[in-house]
């Protein structure tokens with residue numbers, strides 16, 4: 001039936017063939033545009049409001065290299081998302097995260113350290129180094145454990161131990177005294193660092 005009808009409408013057949021060919025020609029650019037459109041809608045590019053200092057960048061680079069981290073670690077101070085359709089929602093999420101954890105590793109991309117603007121202004125040189133090193137400690141554990149999440153307290157303890165090569169345990173203890181909550185969990189971390197200080201002193 002189809003052939004009989006089709007033979008009766010040769011123009012229709014040509015039209016169908018030509019439009020099929022046009023589709024093939026036009027489809028790749030259309031798909032490409034769709035991808036661009038998707039990227040501009042879904043862009044998860046983060047921009048920092050304040051530039052990281054050359055000194056901090058060098059410190060990040062040194063630890064990352066020493067720990068053998070393959071992806072480049074970047075710190076974003078007062079971050080916001082590049083303009084995209086979803087950026088207001090993403091910005092809301094990031095502000096919410098930073099209001100709870102002013103220094104955090106980005107759960108969306110663990111190669112990013114995010115820092116809230118006011119805490120960045122408050123940290124002195126050694127505190128900033130503690131914050132950076134501790135965050136990289138978390139990134140290292142995250143990669144080592146293939147993103148598996150275990151007991152939080154364990155992760156904190158391990159992150160601190162990993163970075164003892166790069167920061168003084170007393171600097172981390174001071175950091176906890178100033179910014180940490182007065183909870184038994186934080187006290188356990190301080191106790192561990194005090195033990196590490198003793199080990200370090202005895203080793204010298």
Ligand SMILES: [Zn+2]
Nearest residue numbers: 134138156159
């Ligand atoms: Zn931590």
